[in-house]
Amino acid sequence: MLEKEELAAWCAPLRMARNLLDWKRAKPALRECRRIVVIRPDEIGDVLLTSAFFRSLRKSAPAAHITAITNEICRPLLENCPYVDLVLALPFKPTIECEHRALLVVATIKLKLARLCRGFDLVLLPRGDADWYNAELVGHLLVGRGSLVSNTAAFIEWTIKPPESPRLADWRYEVVTPQSDVLSNLEFLSWCGGEIQGIGLEFWTAIEDESFAKNWLGVGKVGSRKLVFHPPSGSHHLKRWPMGRSQKFILRLLAETDFEVIIIGGPGEEWVRNEISSINNPRIRLAFNAFNLTKLGAVIRECGYFVGGDSGPMHIAAAVGAKVLGIFGYASETRFRPWSENAEVVSLRYHCSPDQRGTYEANCQKCIYPENRCLTELSVDKVMSEIQSFFCEDERVVKRG
Secondary structure (H helix, E strand, C coil): CCCHHHHHHHHCHHHHHHHHCCCCCCCCCHHHCCEEEEECCCCHHHHHCCHHHHHHHHHHCCCCEEEEEECCCCHHHHCCCCCCCEEEECCCCCCCCHHHHHHHHHHHHHHHHHHCCCCCCEEEECCCCCCCCCHHHHHHHHCCCCEEEEEEECCCCCCCCCCCCCCCCCEEEEECCCCCHHHHHHHHHHHCCCCCCCCCCCCCCCHHHHHHHHHHHCECECCCCEEEEECCCCCCHHHCCCCCHHHHHHHHHHHHECCEEEEEECCCCHHHHHHHCCCCCCCEEEEECCCCHHHHHHHHHHHEEEEEECCHHHHHHHHHCCEEEEECCCECHHHHCCCCCCEEEECCCCCCCHHHHCCCCCECCCCCCCCCHHHHCCCHHHHHHHHHHHCCCCCCCCECC
């Protein structure tokens, strides 16, 4: 099976030769670019943390046709974005397997032949982490005669070293300051000549999403304030609370506040549903696999409160302006805390976490303990204490005696 550099050479030989000979084009001026593509291949939260980047890019290149390329799951997040002209999806997957890389190359070439054969003036890769998704290879195949510019982060150290890859980008920028990925993205854009238009996130919904949320929640009825809870779970075991912890938390929430609790979950989280299904209370609503991403954002916006683990829904909640309490364990708070003035984080900040070790990796690659103590030892008492001090200061939430 062909390796990455061989695929790059066979599928775009002129660009590959130019890179090997270090023949760089001049870095293009954003305002002069007429066809720009932004490749954001990763997860829901990563795409949302790029919303300020898209806003500033549109301001910096008002006449450009801007295409966003992401994966199929994240595609709905950008389809209502006013700063993007076209949203496309490719089968990105965080892997170094040659077989999948070849499938991605075939899909990219098909996309290019079908819609984008002219290439671009500029391809931007704002992801400032290891290129596990092969986004640079995709940009190399799409850019044509234009320039491929990527973002990297010099402050990130990987416990498991990323694979070596050929330098396919014409230009690379290195962010050197540990900070939120929102700021790293904007720093990269500023280096590209962009004009920054604020650092706040945005979440774009359609009218039908807002109507759905109002109808589903019964907005207009007199009743309790509503809180969305996404149990710390996810596909990776290091992101999970132990069995029974979510149930205990919900019971405490019902007893100590007047919240109506909407419990959400996605694929692979049905085990949480089974855990809490025995709770019989009219103030609980289960919504597992009940919404697409834009409807979920509209529901959280209407509710106004969110508690949950480091996940896509947490970043959606921050982007829509809800009051957010993020439960963190093995991930970098510095890079991925909910980006909002209306958000807080509860965490034990274990000595082995990425930030405490100074690696600032997206998350721990493996746990040094037999269990993920950063979450198993994070008690319901500690989370409830944060809720009482952060949420219940709001006069609209009535504390129970």
